[in-house]
Amino acid sequence: MIRTFIKKITHPFLKFFTENYFNKTRNYTYKNITVKVVPSVFPPHYTISTKILLDYISSLDLKEKTLLELGCGSGIISLFAASKNATVTASDINKNALNALKTAADYNKLNLTILYSDLFQKLQKSPFDVIIINPPYYPKNPKNIKENAWFCGEDFEYFKNLFFQLDTREDKLVLMILSQDCDLEKIKNIADTHNIKLECVLEKKVLAENNFIFSIKKTFN
Numbered sequence: 001m002i003r004t005f006i007k008k009i010t011h012p013f014l015k016f017f018t019e020n021y022f023n024k025t026r027n028y029t030y031k032n033i034t035v036k037v038v039p040s041v042f043p044p045h046y047t048i049s050t051k052i053l054l055d056y057i058s059s060l061d062l063k064e065k066t067l068l069e070l071g072c073g074s075g076i077i078s079l080f081a082a083s084k085n086a087t088v089t090a091s092d093i094n095k096n097a098l099n100a101l102k103t104a105a106d107y108n109k110l111n112l113t114i115l116y117s118d119l120f121q122k123l124q125k126s127p128f129d130v131i132i133i134n135p136p137y138y139p140k141n142p143k144n145i146k147e148n149a150w151f152c153g154e155d156f157e158y159f160k161n162l163f164f165q166l167d168t169r170e171d172k173l174v175l176m177i178l179s180q181d182c183d184l185e186k187i188k189n190i191a192d193t194h195n196i197k198l199e200c201v202l203e204k205k206v207l208a209e210n211n212f213i214f215s216i217k218k219t220f221n
């Protein structure tokens with residue numbers, strides 16, 4: 001879990017590689033859509049979660065569906081969903097990410113609503129057809145805007161707030177990716193206290209790491 005992650009980024013070579021590689025703005029392309037990933041934004045190149053979500057939504061019929069990417073980072077998922085004719089809202093608390101996404105939307109000639117919002121705070125109350133979440137999941141308090149992409153708070157505050165807020169919403173399909181690298185039991189237990197269960201809709205092993213896409217369902221207990 002966190003040990004694996006710490007091992008991943010504290011290994012001298014990987015630390016040097018990640019710090020230097022992502023200190024520069026890098027392009028990321030998926031099916032003819034290109035975004036510029038600025039240094040303070042979650043890099044979809046190095047992690048595999050973004051790509052797994054992109055491949056998964058490739059198979060969904062998104063035409064005329066409303067879709068929210070909660071915590072959009074580079075926004076590649078939002079742009080791809082817009083290219084599949086969804087009506088997309090992309091939200092984040094990282095203003096650098098949102099500014100870069102505005103430029104990427106123009107560059108790719110795609111329309112979407114880009115919004116600063118802490119979870120659902122500034123988002124419409126009416127339900128979305130689809131919500132996509134690639135959450136931060138390592139238990140540590142984020143010290144800066146970049147770390148918000150990785151750390152969910154020492155006591156998993158991100159998940160506590162997320163499930164609390166989802167409990168009062170009526171969105172149709174809420175998909176969240178997690179991996180064996182995080183404390184799945186803890187996150188499931190937090191969901192449970194809000195009468196929410198995580199139903200696995202995809203399990204995918206990449207480079208010896210199991211990744212899971214969960215559909216977030218209310219249990220009405």
Ligand SMILES: C[S@@+](CC[C@H](N)C(=O)[O-])C[C@H]1O[C@@H](n2cnc3c(N)ncnc32)[C@H](O)[C@@H]1O
Pocket residue numbers: 042043044049050053069070071072073074075077091092093094097117118119133134135136145148149150158
């Ligand atoms: C793991 S990154 C995923 C980025 C993008 N969705 C992707 O798949 O490439 C998590 C994102 O959630 C954002 N985030 C963290 N806490 C948030 C919050 N409370 N409200 C909205 N976004 C948040 C981070 O800034 C970051 O961009």
